[in-house]
Each structure stands twice: as C-alpha cells, then as structure tokens.
Amino acid sequence: MTQPLQNPQRVIVVGAGVAGLALARDLAGSGIAVDLVEQQPMAGGHAAQLACKATDTCVTCGACLVEERLAYARASDRIRVLTASRVTDVSRNGGFTARIDQQPRCIDPGKCTACGECLTACPQERALVRATSGYQDPLFAINPGECLYFKDGSCRSCVEACPAGAVDLDAPGRELTLEADAVVLATGFEPFDPTDKPYGYGRFENVVTTLELDRMLRSSGKLARPGDGAEVRRMAFIQCVGSRDAQCGHLWCSQVCCGVSLRTAQWIRYRYPETEITCFYIDLQSYGAGFDAYYRRIQEQIRLVRMIPADIFEAESGQVRLSYQDPESKEPQEELFDVVALAVGLTPAPGTREIVQLLQMDDGLAQFPLEQPGQKHALPPGVFMAGTAGGPMGIAASVADAADTARKVCLFLRGRS
Amino acid sequence: MTQPTLILGNGPCAQAALTELLDRGARVILATREEALNFIPPDAESYTGEVEWLEQVQLTSCRRSAADGPLILEFSRDGGGLIKQAAEIIIAEECPAVPLFDVYGLAPGKGVLALSAVVETLEKQGLEGLPWNNGDSVVLLNGGHHESHPAITRRVLATALTLQQDHGIQAYVITGNLKVAGTGVERLVHAARQAGVVIARLTGEKPVLAAGHAGTLQVSLPDEVTGDIYRIEARGVVADEEICPDDYLTDLAEILQLERDSDGFLQGGNVHRLPSATNRRDVRVAGPSRGVMSPAAQVADGHIAAAADGLEPAHPHLGLAEIVQGRCVRCLTCYRLCPYQAINLGDNQRVFVAEGQCRQCGICAAECPRGAITLAGLRAGDMAQSLATAAGEDQTAPQVFVFGCSRSAQPAAELARCLGRPLPAAVKLVSVPCAGALSREHIWAAFNQGARGVMVLTCHEGNCHSEQGNCLARQRVDQLKTVLAELGVAPQRLAVHTLAANMGAECAQWVNRFVAELDSGDEI
Numbered sequence: 001m002t003q004p005l006q007n008p009q010r011v012i013v014v015g016a017g018v019a020g021l022a023l024a025r026d027l028a029g030s031g032i033a034v035d036l037v038e039q040q041p042m043a044g045g046h047a048a049q050l051a052c053k054a055t056d057t058c059v060t061c062g063a064c065l066v067e068e069r070l071a072y073a074r075a076s077d078r079i080r081v082l083t084a085s086r087v088t089d090v091s092r093n094g095g096f097t098a099r100i101d102q103q104p105r106c107i108d109p110g111k112c113t114a115c116g117e118c119l120t121a122c123p124q125e126r127a128l129v130r131a132t133s134g135y136q137d138p139l140f141a142i143n144p145g146e147c148l149y150f151k152d153g154s155c156r157s158c159v160e161a162c163p164a165g166a167v168d169l170d171a172p173g174r175e176l177t178l179e180a181d182a183v184v185l186a187t188g189f190e191p192f193d194p195t196d197k198p199y200g201y202g203r204f205e206n207v208v209t210t211l212e213l214d215r216m217l218r219s220s221g222k223l224a225r226p227g228d229g230a231e232v233r234r235m236a237f238i239q240c241v242g243s244r245d246a247q248c249g250h251l252w253c254s255q256v257c258c259g260v261s262l263r264t265a266q267w268i269r270y271r272y273p274e275t276e277i278t279c280f281y282i283d284l285q286s287y288g289a290g291f292d293a294y295y296r297r298i299q300e301q302i303r304l305v306r307m308i309p310a311d312i313f314e315a316e317s318g319q320v321r322l323s324y325q326d327p328e329s330k331e332p333q334e335e336l337f338d339v340v341a342l343a344v345g346l347t348p349a350p351g352t353r354e355i356v357q358l359l360q361m362d363d364g365l366a367q368f369p370l371e372q373p374g375q376k377h378a379l380p381p382g383v384f385m386a387g388t389a390g391g392p393m394g395i396a397a398s399v400a401d402a403a404d405t406a407r408k409v410c411l412f413l414r415g416r417s
Numbered sequence: 418m419t420q421p422t423l424i425l426g427n428g429p430c431a432q433a434a435l436t437e438l439l440d441r442g443a444r445v446i447l448a449t450r451e452e453a454l455n456f457i458p459p460d461a462e463s464y465t466g467e468v469e470w471l472e473q474v475q476l477t478s479c480r481r482s483a484a485d486g487p488l489i490l491e492f493s494r495d496g497g498g499l500i501k502q503a504a505e506i507i508i509a510e511e512c513p514a515v516p517l518f519d520v521y522g523l524a525p526g527k528g529v530l531a532l533s534a535v536v537e538t539l540e541k542q543g544l545e546g547l548p549w550n551n552g553d554s555v556v557l558l559n560g561g562h563h564e565s566h567p568a569i570t571r572r573v574l575a576t577a578l579t580l581q582q583d584h585g586i587q588a589y590v591i592t593g594n595l596k597v598a599g600t601g602v603e604r605l606v607h608a609a610r611q612a613g614v615v616i617a618r619l620t621g622e623k624p625v626l627a628a629g630h631a632g633t634l635q636v637s638l639p640d641e642v643t644g645d646i647y648r649i650e651a652r653g654v655v656a657d658e659e660i661c662p663d664d665y666l667t668d669l670a671e672i673l674q675l676e677r678d679s680d681g682f683l684q685g686g687n688v689h690r691l692p693s694a695t696n697r698r699d700v701r702v703a704g705p706s707r708g709v710m711s712p713a714a715q716v717a718d719g720h721i722a723a724a725a726d727g728l729e730p731a732h733p734h735l736g737l738a739e740i741v742q743g744r745c746v747r748c749l750t751c752y753r754l755c756p757y758q759a760i761n762l763g764d765n766q767r768v769f770v771a772e773g774q775c776r777q778c779g780i781c782a783a784e785c786p787r788g789a790i791t792l793a794g795l796r797a798g799d800m801a802q803s804l805a806t807a808a809g810e811d812q813t814a815p816q817v818f819v820f821g822c823s824r825s826a827q828p829a830a831e832l833a834r835c836l837g838r839p840l841p842a843a844v845k846l847v848s849v850p851c852a853g854a855l856s857r858e859h860i861w862a863a864f865n866q867g868a869r870g871v872m873v874l875t876c877h878e879g880n881c882h883s884e885q886g887n888c889l890a891r892q893r894v895d896q897l898k899t900v901l902a903e904l905g906v907a908p909q910r911l912a913v914h915t916l917a918a919n920m921g922a923e924c925a926q927w928v929n930r931f932v933a934e935l936d937s938g939d940e941i
Contacts, residue, residue, distance in 0.1 A: 050919070051919065051920075052916075052917040054877040054917060057878040058877040058880035058917075060688050064919055067918035068824070114834055132832075133919060134829065134831025134921065135828055135918075219922060221922030251603050253598045253602065283596070285567075286598070288686065373604055391600055396691050400691065400717065403724070404717040407720055407721060407724040
C-alpha cells in the first residue's frame, strides 16, 4: 500500500475511537509510525456502536466515518492497533517510554469463523463481546474483567461450544514496552449514567439510554421493546440527561444528543410510520445544513414538548408512565409510553484520568479541559489531546480536531528532528 | 518549480492557512476581493515559503489545459484581469453576518442596533460609543423566528454579560431555542444568569414591540411559565444576526463545480468530505466557507486545510481512468459526469484525465457511450473474471449476484457475517469501487452467466464518495428493469438498495428476502 518507513518517528495514541483512528491515519499519511493503544477488546470507540440513521437519504449522522478509519488502521503497515491494552506506566527521557499491559487474546482470529456459538453459550453478560463492525479485529473477544473463568475458573462454556477450537482461556497476556516521540490522549468520553436520576433507569426495563437504543438498532436493524420484544407504539425521548446540569456540575451541552434523538426518531418514523414519538426537551440544538426547514418538517412527524418530565412510573404491561407539566395548558399531564429513551450526555472518561496521572499532569486535563473557564490547562511538550477527551463534540468535530492535533504533532516532531 | 497554492480569503482562517503553508516552505498566492489585508502579513524572515498578494481581485474562471498542467486561473480586477497558475486552491472566504431587523419588525436607528455593531463599538469605545447609559435596560434578541447558531448565541450572551457586569446595564436576552451546542456556551449562560442577565424564552416567533415612555421601546412577551405578559421598557434593542454565504461562494461553486449544502456553504453535506475536502482533490475549503463556526474553530480549520496531505489512491488494485483517444468522440459525457472534475478538454481539443485528480470511481467508464474509457481492473473482461471467481466452483448452478459498493456493501456483508447472519451460499458478492462503476454491460454479464437475480447495493443518497455514483447506478438499474420487462424477464430479478458500511443486519435482511422472493417466484 505505502512505502515502508525507514526509522520513522513514532507516536503513541491512547484510544482508538474515531478521533484516535482519524489521527492515526493523518499521522501515517505524514510518514509517522503510530501505536494505537485501546483498552476495549475492539477498536472503534462509541462511534462504532452507533446505527446508521439514514432514511431514504443520508442524514449526516457521521456514524459511518469510523468504518473507513478502522479499515485503514487495520491495513496500514505504519499503524499498529493494540486492543485490550492499557498503559500502566509512562516515563520521559527525551522521548516517552510506555509500558503496556495487553490482556490475553483467548479467541484466535485465525480459527474463528464468526459462528457466534460462544456468545450463545456464554452465561455472563458482557463477558464475551462481538464486533459491531466488519472492520474490527478480532470479531469476538473475551473480556477477562467479566468472564467467570477468569474470576474463579468456574466456566468453560465457550471452549466447549466452539466448533473450530478457537478458544484458549489460558492464552497468556503480554507486556510490551513502547518508545515514542510524542503521546496523544484520544481517550474519549463516558456516557452519563442516569441511574441516580428519577427516570427509573436500571429499574424499569423499558427505560434505556439513547446509546443502548443505538446498539439495539445497529445489531438488529429493528425497533422492539427491550423488555419483551413487543412492538413499540409510543415512544418518548428525554433530552439533556446529565448535561446542562448544575447539580452534577455538568455545565456543558453535550452537543450531540439532540441530533441523536431527532435522527433516531426520524429513522423510526421512516420504518415504523405508525409509531408515535414525543421528544421532551429544554432547548433543541441544530444539526446538519438547512436546519430551519428540517425543523419544520420534524415538527410534523414528532411531537416536541418543551418540558422535562418530573416523574416516571412503571405501569402494568411494562409500559412507562411519564408525568410532566404541559407547557401550553400549564396543567399536569400523564402519558404512557412503550419505551423511554434517555438522551444521556458525555462525561469525562476514567481512562483520561489514568493517563493524566501517569503523565503527572494537572487533574483539570482529565475533566473536559475545553469546557473549563479561564486559563486553559497546559499540556506538557510532546503530549497532545484530541477528540472528546478534551470536551463534548460530535463526530465531525472530532475528526477536525484530530486533523488539527495531527498537524500540531507533526510540527512538534519536525522541531525535534 | 512547484506550482503555488492559491488561498482565497482575508480573515483569520485564511491567515492561519497562509501561516501553515509558509512554515512548510510552500509557495502561496493569497487573493482577496478587499482593498487591503485584514491582518498583518507575516514577517518575511519568519518563514521559508513565498507569498504573492493579490488585492481587489475576484476569481472568474478556472481550467486546466493539459493532463500534467496546473490550474489556470483568471481573476477580474478593476475592469481588467490577470491570469495566474496554481496547483490547488484553499477557499477560506468569510461570510457576512446579516442583521435580522426585518424578522422582528425593527428598523435600525437610535437605540436599535445590530449585534456586530454593538460588539465592535463596545470593544473600541466602551459604553460611550453606544446611545445607552448606566441603569438602562437593553434587550438582545436571538432566534425565535429562525433557529440561531451557537457561534451567534455566544456573542449575544458575551455581549449581554459585558453590558450587565461592566456597564451597569440591565440586559435581557430574549431567545428561541437557546443554542448552547458549542464549547463554553452553557457556562456563559450560567455566568450571565448569575450576573443578573434575564434570559427569557420566546414561546412564539418574536416579541411584540411598541413605542414606550420617554423614547424607549416597549418589548412584550408572555412569560414561559405563568403565561402572564412580561413588559420591558428598553432603551436599546440589539437585533440578531445570521451568517449566510454570499454570492461569491455561489460563483465559486459554479466556477469550480463544487458541491454546496442546502445553506449554500461549500463542501456539500457529504460527511466523507470532512474536515476540509471537497469533491475535487485540488480544492479544499475551510472555516467560514464551509459553515458557521467559532473564531477558534475557524483558525483550526485554516491550519487543517493547509496541512492536509493528498490521500493515497482509493483503490490501489485498480488503475486510473484512461481515455482511448482513437475512440473518443468528445461528447464530453465524462467531463460532465466526473464528480472530481478530473476530466478536462485541453487546448488541443483532446479530452484528458488530469494527473492526480482521478479517484477511480469508474463512473466515466460506465457512462462513456463509445466505451472509450477504461480503468484497469474494471473492464468488461475483468468483470466477467470477477463474476467467475465469485461463482467459484459452482459455475453451472444459477447464482444470485450482489454487486456491492466497496465502501458500504462489502463491509456491511462482513458485519452481517459477524452478526451470525452470513449471506446465503447461493449469493456471490462482487465488490466494485463505486456502484457508479457498474455499467449495463456488467449487469448483463451477470445475467448471461445464468444469474437468477442481480442485486445492486449502493451507498445512501448524499453519502456517495463520488457524489452521484449511487444515483447513476440506480438510474441504470431502473432503465434495465424496463428492458427486462420488454424481454419478458421478470423485473423483480433485478433489485437495488442503499445502505451504509455499518448496516450489517439490514444487508442480511434484504439479501435474504431477495433470495426468498426469487425462490418463490421461480419464473426462470
């Protein structure tokens, strides 16, 4: 594909989400070798879990942008993708030396036929994960953190179920030492956990987050009630869950949630025209081009209510009852929905703090530095940040931020060479 | 000597692009319609590149005369003109902020000012420059009738905060959907509220305005919670603004054959162009020319556009488009259809493919009525080979061929397999660089090979890397269905669907349904 590099400069990119992958591609294109260190068993980050929201045309959700970058990273001989890998130590001595702990690769991609029998046999949720993209590698992986065998040796169901003998639970993990001239934090975000919010998340089975909804739609292509798989006749979205929230100290707009909810709602209406959708919001954010005209069309298809529901109850039959004050009549209202999707916002990722601490940097850098007032926390020379690790932004902005960071990295490396 | 890069623009974005290029030792021409630069030109000692400044010029045409030649650019200036050459263009033109007095029923005048005017005056002269005094009430309008933008809302809130905190003004921000989806904007809302700025939400499209006491303007709107009418005696009203692409961007789009989005910004709505690419490899677009964004984002955009390296060939196993001059009759179909403007008519009246511009989509080869264009790897013979290879050993049994776009269908089929829904054994997937590369001959070849059915999978409308390759493929399929019907062949044996790379489940669903319908129909 490309000319092999002779003694290239090297960069470690921590995090292989859309920003990390875009950055790796830009750096590789400039003749720099990249080690992409991803803590999850698969690369792609959150973007690789999102469903395509196209109706009869593309709606510019950007979810497909991660696909090509995954393909590029996998194919490029200038980029090494290390999945299930954590940075355990970083030291500086002119450049950077990082110690990486890679978890064992128990499913051999050379033997795996993607039949999925292991996943069917596995009794423990999240212990065995399946890829969400045809470009991810591997396609199936075991998560030692959740796996019963790793906990107490009590289960070998996957080994027994696999017809190709691809599972070796005793495969060793490994430690690597990486040398680099620069390090980039592309450690992404953590979706807000709405358990403590009064929306019944975690208690009512038909209350889900928009990210969970996306995963369902991406893997099945269908909308169904999470609880019992029944038809969804009435659905509600609740915006700003965990964002614009002084109480949690989240004084930011997560920028993507209105677009996610409205595009998902349009997707649903296109395929299930009988499903009624209501969106509870505070201030709707724009997205894409021509939003004014688009907004008028949305209002014909989706009921927009400028109020956040106060309370939520589970009704018989698993439906969810929302109570809110109607903004027009000012009267209290109660409505039943089959599914309620909480548009959860972006919060700083724990992985960012881990690296910030290893690099002995200011803790403010682990708390969405872009969204903090006053003086920006300075990154030390040779350390860079890209994507949502810095603050909430969408896929398009992450890709642009990655391009700008790649430029800064190249500038820094040129100064060193 | 390498040809220079042309930058069109005169603001912080253009300046950022310029600095980036000069630091890399590049040759640059910076051309602006304005009389003078809006920024201080960099000190010649500080960079290794070269720059030529063109003021008061407007681009009027752009063409290539030879396959290995540069872009030949004509500019108009003062009734005259000049001609320059360049390798590539970066468009970083600013778009004007248009005050929206009409929308609110306002007339500019004493006390009624546009947002930009207030911002600039406060910066240069403080409150003295404005017709307001300490203790007055000022209303700032934002959205309502239209959806505003975080870049504007940020300015409105910052202005309100300054007036409130620094100048003793009681500021009221009257707003539609408060556009906070920008870095730091929500924090600004919070700070403004804490400082005493009143942020009132419009329930209708605009507040009611009337003459107030002693030269004030009375602004009334219903309170969003109680419904009671809230009245403000305002000494000043600041009208909202909208940032719109101006006519020059429209002209540039026409001259360079660039895609535009539905607001009129360059780059089109195609996500594959992000962040700074266009449908042409030799044109990039940055900052205000591609959308409304904050000043910081504009500067970053200028840097990105200048730093962007050309991507590697999209399909390394395929050749570039080649025109067989003996067969070409200069109908210019390829010239019209090439989404990358890679095909041009030379001074010698020959049609050529410009070096470095072809992206191997294959649309030209598929559409050429004389079969005068080939891409190595995509010829009819190559396709017959691919079909035979895809069919495998099972060459005698009637197959179902799925022609899939390499960008979407191929990865989607792979994802389907990973989701435990592999395509049925009778289905053979044949990957093409772009669905637009599929000619009628390719599809016939599949039927001639005894295919029971042929399905074409393309990218969604608006998501094709080659802008309209997907639409062209669909048109061809529709035309062929008519022909099939006339031949007495069931048109259901040919189908077309759009999808994206991450739609594994749907890919499996449609293909399985297609095969099931063919099985049940059985009118071979």
